[in-house]
Amino acid sequence: MDKLSSKLSGGALVIDRKIVAENDWVHVATEDEIPSSGNVSIDLSRWQANKDELLTRESQVAVRLDASDEPSKLQDDLGNIPMIVLHITNYVDGRCYTQAFWLRERYGYAGDIRVIGEVYRDQLNFLERVGVTQFELAKDQDPQDAMNGFGEFTVLYQPSADEGQNIFSRRRVIH
Amino acid sequence: MYQYDEFDHTLVKERVAEFRDQVERHLNGELSAEQLMPLRLRNGLYMQVHAHMLRVAIPYGLLSSKQMHMLAHIARKYDRDYGHFTTRQNIQYNWPELKDVPDILEDLARAEMHAIQTSGNCIRNTSSDQYAGVAVDELQDPRLYCEMIRQWSTLHPEFYWLPRKFKVAVTGAENDRAAVLFHDIGLRVLQNAKGQLGLQVLVGGGMGRTPVIGKVIREFLPREHLLSYCEAILRIYNMYGNRDNKYKARIKILVNSLGIDEFRRQVEAEWEQIKDSDLLLQDADFERMQSYFSSPDYVKSTADSNLINQGRIEKWRSLDTRFAQWYDNNTVEHKVDGYRIVVVSLKAPGVPPGDASADQMDHIADLAERYSFGELRVTHDQNIIFADVEEAELLELWKEMDAQALATPNIGTLNDMICCPGLDFCSLANAGSIPIAKQINERFDSLDELYDIGELKVKMSGCMNACGHHHAGHIGILGVDKKGIEWYQLTLGGSAEDDAAIGDRLGKAIAKEKVSDAIDKLVSVYLENRQTDERFLDTYRRIGIKPYQEEVYG
Ligand code: SF4
Numbered sequence: 001m002d003k004l005s006s007k008l009s010g011g012a013l014v015i016d017r018k019i020v021a022e023n024d025w026v027h028v029a030t031e032d033e034i035p036s037s038g039n040v041s042i043d044l045s046r047w048q049a050n051k052d053e054l055l056t057r058e059s060q061v062a063v064r065l066d067a068s069d070e071p072s073k074l075q076d077d078l079g080n081i082p083m084i085v086l087h088i089t090n091y092v093d094g095r096c097y098t099q100a101f102w103l104r105e106r107y108g109y110a111g112d113i114r115v116i117g118e119v120y121r122d123q124l125n126f127l128e129r130v131g132v133t134q135f136e137l138a139k140d141q142d143p144q145d146a147m148n149g150f151g152e153f154t155v156l157y158q159p160s161a162d163e164g165q166n167i168f169s170r171r172r173v174i175h
Numbered sequence: 176m177y178q179y180d181e182f183d184h185t186l187v188k189e190r191v192a193e194f195r196d197q198v199e200r201h202l203n204g205e206l207s208a209e210q211l212m213p214l215r216l217r218n219g220l221y222m223q224v225h226a227h228m229l230r231v232a233i234p235y236g237l238l239s240s241k242q243m244h245m246l247a248h249i250a251r252k253y254d255r256d257y258g259h260f261t262t263r264q265n266i267q268y269n270w271p272e273l274k275d276v277p278d279i280l281e282d283l284a285r286a287e288m289h290a291i292q293t294s295g296n297c298i299r300n301t302s303s304d305q306y307a308g309v310a311v312d313e314l315q316d317p318r319l320y321c322e323m324i325r326q327w328s329t330l331h332p333e334f335y336w337l338p339r340k341f342k343v344a345v346t347g348a349e350n351d352r353a354a355v356l357f358h359d360i361g362l363r364v365l366q367n368a369k370g371q372l373g374l375q376v377l378v379g380g381g382m383g384r385t386p387v388i389g390k391v392i393r394e395f396l397p398r399e400h401l402l403s404y405c406e407a408i409l410r411i412y413n414m415y416g417n418r419d420n421k422y423k424a425r426i427k428i429l430v431n432s433l434g435i436d437e438f439r440r441q442v443e444a445e446w447e448q449i450k451d452s453d454l455l456l457q458d459a460d461f462e463r464m465q466s467y468f469s470s471p472d473y474v475k476s477t478a479d480s481n482l483i484n485q486g487r488i489e490k491w492r493s494l495d496t497r498f499a500q501w502y503d504n505n506t507v508e509h510k511v512d513g514y515r516i517v518v519v520s521l522k523a524p525g526v527p528p529g530d531a532s533a534d535q536m537d538h539i540a541d542l543a544e545r546y547s548f549g550e551l552r553v554t555h556d557q558n559i560i561f562a563d564v565e566e567a568e569l570l571e572l573w574k575e576m577d578a579q580a581l582a583t584p585n586i587g588t589l590n591d592m593i594c595c596p597g598l599d600f601c602s603l604a605n606a607g608s609i610p611i612a613k614q615i616n617e618r619f620d621s622l623d624e625l626y627d628i629g630e631l632k633v634k635m636s637g638c639m640n641a642c643g644h645h646h647a648g649h650i651g652i653l654g655v656d657k658k659g660i661e662w663y664q665l666t667l668g669g670s671a672e673d674d675a676a677i678g679d680r681l682g683k684a685i686a687k688e689k690v691s692d693a694i695d696k697l698v699s700v701y702l703e704n705r706q707t708d709e710r711f712l713d714t715y716r717r718i719g720i721k722p723y724q725e726e727v728y729g
Contacts, residue, residue, distance in 0.1 A: 067418075092213055092296070094336025098414045101333055106448055122197065122214055126332035145205070152193050155186040157326045158402075159453040160333060166402070166453045167182060167326050168460040175463065 007032075008087070010116050010136040012143035014124075017150045019143045023136070027064060027085060027116060041085040041114075044069045047077075055080060062114070067095040071102045078109045086132070088117035097130045104131035104161035121149035131161030176237050176550060177322050177467045179287045186329070187284045190291055194218050195277035202274065217297055217335070219290030220276055224602050229268045229276060230293040231283060235303035235321040235345075236264030236553040243540035243551055245286035250533040253279050258536065260521060260529040262593055262644055263342070264302050264553045265293060269600050296424075297335050298328035298409070301343045304352045305554040308468060309562045311510050315347035315364035315372065319464040320401060323456070327402045334409045338416035339424035341409070342381075354555065354671035356380045356389045357647060359426045360408060365395070372461075373397045378408060378438070379430030382641035386677045387427040390435045392442060398461065400446075403454040407446035411438070471548040471563055476513035484513060484566040491570050500584040500622060501573055506564075515566050517547070519559040519576065520583040520591070524616050527609045528594040529557030538579045546572045555671075556593055556632075558586065588625040589633055589698070590616055593644060597637030597654060598661070604637035606654025606661035611635060611690050618691035628698055631711040634669075647671035649712045650697060651678040652690065661687045667697070667723060668715045679720055682728050696726045 008027035013020045027041045028034050034042065041062040042054065054061045062083035063074060067090075074081065084103060086096040096115065103109040114134035115127055120141050127135065128150060137146055156164035179187070197214050200206040206214075212222075219230040231246070238246075246266055250258045253275045254268040261267055271279060283289055292299055301321045308316050324343055328334070334341075346353040347364035355361030361377035374396045380389025396404050408426075415433075417423040430438045476484075492499035507516040519539055521529050531539070539559055543551045546568055547561035554560055564572060576582040585591050592615065595601065597608030612635065619625055634648030638655075645651030651666035663685045666678030685693045698711075700722050705714045715723070 092336050093418055094296075094334070094338075094413055095418075097333040097336065098410055101410075120210070126330075126335055129332035142205075148196070153186065153189050153330065155182045155189070157182075157186070157329050158331055160331075164332075166456075168323065168456055169453055170182075171180070171463070172457065172459060 008116060010119065011139040011141055012137050012146075014135040014137060014143065014146065015133065017147065019147070025062065025083075025114075027087075041083070044073060048073070051077065064116075065099055067093050067099075069099075071099050071107065074103075075107055078103075078107060078111070081111060083112040083114055083134070084109065085114045085116055088115055088119060091118040091120060091123055097126065100127070100130040100132050101161055121146045124149035125152055129156070129160045129162045129164060176239060177234075177318075177464075183287070183326075184284075187287075187289050187291075190218075190289065190330070191277060191280045191284055194280060198273060198277055213295060213336075215273075215276075216295035217292055218276070218280065219293035220271075220273075221294055222602065223269065223600050224598075224604075225600070226270050227273055227276070228600065229271045229279065229290060230261070231266050231268070231288060231290045232293050232300045233264050233266060233288075233553050234325050235301055235307070235318055236305055236555075237318065238551045238553065239286075240540040240544040240549040240551070242286045242288055243536055243543065245282060245288065247533040247536035247540065249279055249282060250536065252282075256533045257530055258533075259527070259596065260531065260553050260557050260559070262555050262557060262595075262642065263300060264305075264555065265300055266553070267596070269596070291329055294340075296337045296339050296341075298331065298337070298341045298343070301325055301328075301345060302353055302358075302555070303344060304346045304348050305552050305560055306352060306507070306516060306562070307347065307552075308470065309509050309511075309514075309516055310348050310352075311508050312349040313347055313510065314349065314366070316465070316468055317345040317347035317353070317362075317364050318468045319461060320345045320347075320362065320364060320374070320398075322464060322467070323401060323460075324405065327405070327454075331409075334413055337409075337413055338418050339421065339426075341412070341426065343405070351671075351673050351675075352555070354644075354647065354675075356675040357382055357386075357644075357671055358389065360405060361389045362401075364398075367395050371397060374401065376404060376408075379427040379435070381425055381427045382644055382646050383425060384422055384639045384641070385425075385427065386641070386646040387431065388675050388677070389427075390430065392435065392439050399456045399458075400450055401456060403450045403452065404442075404446055406449060406454060407442045410445055411441045415441075470511075471550075473511050473563070474513060474565060476511070481512055488566060488569065497577070497584070498570065498573055500626075501577075501582050502569065504584045504588070504626075505582065505586045506569070509563070511563075513566055515564050515569060517561040517564045517569070517572065518554070518586045519561065519581045520586055521558050521581075522585055522591050523580045523583045524590075524620065525613065527596075527599075528592050528612050531559075535579060535581065538575075539581065542572065542575060556586075556591060558591070584622065585625060587630050587632075589619055589628055589631045589694075590625055591632075592616075593632070593634040593648070595636050595643035597635075601637060601642075603640060604654065605639075605656035606637055606663065606687070608635045608637045608643060608652075608654060611652060611654075611663065611687070614688075614691045615694055618695060628702070629710060631698075632670075633694070644671065645669070646677045647675070648678060649710075649715070650694065655684050657684070663687065663690050665693060665697075665727075667720060668712065670712060681720065682724050685727075693727050697723055700726045
């Protein structure tokens, strides 16, 4: 683990509502050098500047968006990106929810979306609803406890990037 | 009114369980006060000067008698025997204990009520016309739209962490009583030339530090697109609203900085993508929703019964001037012959505007049960309404209300003031508002004088946040703090109705003990200058601010 960690790496990784032991991604900070091997996430500007070169790496390259980054900038690259990382620097900043929604619903992105940074239990439910598939928890978030953050609601009133439906179209079928 | 089905019951129960767990984690030390804060806010729980404050949603102001009894029960069991009705048709409790709040929410859930999204930077309770369904000037019932918005916006995963709070209002009447021009989204239900039902959509209105009147983003939106259009607006706002400065974070600032045309372009582009999605509504959805708001079983009137009623009311009026005063001020014409809308005044002298005791709430609930089909509404002016009272029963009802201090005949007068909690309760306040209301009340204690002055909307806020909507007052009063001393800034000429306007600043702030004197002077300028039938606002608009400034500061 140690050699893989960077200043952006978080605590436990959760995929499919399970804690996963392996996390072989390094989130390379803007100012840091990209390690020569291994899976890395790269910020959007560096991706845009060095796309061709990055795509020749043997290991995988993910693109990382800050809250102010436009998902539309990745529109043409989505087929080449196995994972998009949304960096949450402040959990009350809700832009990542729209970024994820747009990636899924507007651009039809089918790869993984991972959140890193301030990722705590009480956000997981809604992040999952808008299409996030991997959760790198904040270091001070107890991973076992975080598992309780999923599926707290069995009734969904609106569609999003999940199985949620417009409650009125659901009622149409039932009543 | 709307009745929960199994979905609604389950959602509210699951929400209570979630919050119970959050509070437990906080009390165990697992969740810091800082981490709990945004979570409790989204369950209506604030931290005030002395204690927590819990704001409970009253969706578009509509309540059943059973729900009102529940509000009384909560005041009695968990609070200090009273509650405060707000300008956004909600109720606030000023003294709940944090550990009790999950139990309060559970009790509320039993009465099909909740406190979800009543605070925090998310979509708040949708407000509406207090006379919906019974107003003479109503074109379309706005309540079904409100309820649909309520459900769509509840726990919307994408719009739970907005740049700032977000408020929607809907009206369906000729005269706007819902202040749609002062909301983040304002909707007017209307029918186009082809007979199609739809909405005029306004965006970017609001009070607060920078009051702005909303702008039309779409003249006619067919109603099946209600939810997708709101969603498109919210998505653009969530992504591009200012997040660095909370004073610039409301949607009105985004709309102004992009310009309404560019904002519209972005919203429409987003809407194109989603308008035919699962959010698209069908006629059947509206019909089902409308059935919850169908008219009660009114007694059919005839030409004879109308004559009898008129005669009866004339007789009662002539026999008892107090009844006559109440009838003239506190009842409103109903769309159905033989019925009247009755306003319960929560502005008795000496009581903070909008406050009701638990006993009063129980009485009001009982009276609604017996005289008004078991339904009530909360008004933007912080009063309560019985919407469907038979004219033949008005005298009996008045007597019962009078005995409970609920019939103060001051609706629409200067003493029917709107007032936020101010320094007495609110931690953001610069100055008190309740003591000023009291001062003005005491100064204008003669009903004859109040009636002579006529319609005069006084609205007061204890700070720039403008919860008391002072910008929209014919006379607005804003509390300001100058080196720890309370001062009051007056504005003139505001209105929240169709002639919406933001009040003009009168001049430098007034010392606390001088506020009612200043109001007195403003009123005297009006009385000297008014022409037949002119309201305070009309005179002001005709003669301008100068004479008022000269009188107050001269
Ligand atoms: S206007 Fe200011 S003082 Fe009054 S309730 Fe709102 S925040 Fe508090």
